[in-house]
Amino acid sequence: MLKTEGLGYWYQDKDQPLFQDINLEFYIGQSYAILGHSGTGKTTFLSLIAGLDKPKEGDILLGDRSLKKIGLTNYRRKDVSIVFQAYNLFTYMSPLNNLMTAMAITGAKHAGDKVYAKQILNDFGISEELALRNVQHLSGGQQQRVAIARTMACDAQLVVADEPTGNLDEDNTRDVIAQFQKIAHEQQKCVIIVTHEPDVADQCDHQFRLENKQFTQLA
Secondary structure, eight states, rough: OOEEEEEEESSSSSSSSEEHHHHHHTTTTTTTEEEETTTHHHHHHHHTTTSSSSEEEEEEEEETTEEEHHOHHHHHHTEEEEEEEOOOOOSSSSSHHHHHHHHHHHOOOTOOOOOHHHHHHHHHOHHHHHSSSOOOSSSSHHHHHHHHHHHHHOOOEEEEEEEETOOHHHHHHHHHHHHHHHHHHHHHOOOEEEESSSHHHHOOOOOOOEEEEEEOOOO
């Protein structure tokens, strides 16, 4: 589904790349973890496949189409959902309105369907009462569930997450990763998670480690 071809990125000096000549493939119905020490470039890699930045060299293809041809704005609106460690919810809205807004912006097939949005939130343990509260009145674990539920409410087949469990305790971490697996296996989406936690990576279908400017498949 998603493929990188000769992907490379550096800041100022081409002779000091974060990574170079990266050729990876990611498929729908599968979850992937990207491991690496701080500063190795894993979050930068995620920003490239999420369409938040452009590679210095190489290409990223969705199916057989380059992101250059799709256009990054169109790609972010239609093809990819992003889950941030800081949740990035609309803080002045309720969980329900966060989902409704996301579906409207992306033109999702269930746009405007409150019953559908409430059901997704309920599946993530967000009751109807909680769904109507301001998100700032929810716990960190609840806010992260809302952020993930938002990806399910939209139609994008690619879900990328940057350290989505970094602010969560062990129980919430386990629940959140289980929800990502549900998205991959039941909704047939491609889920790619950047993490520094081996326990989180072990719960994914595949693992890559970014080290010494290259990716190595661990599992």
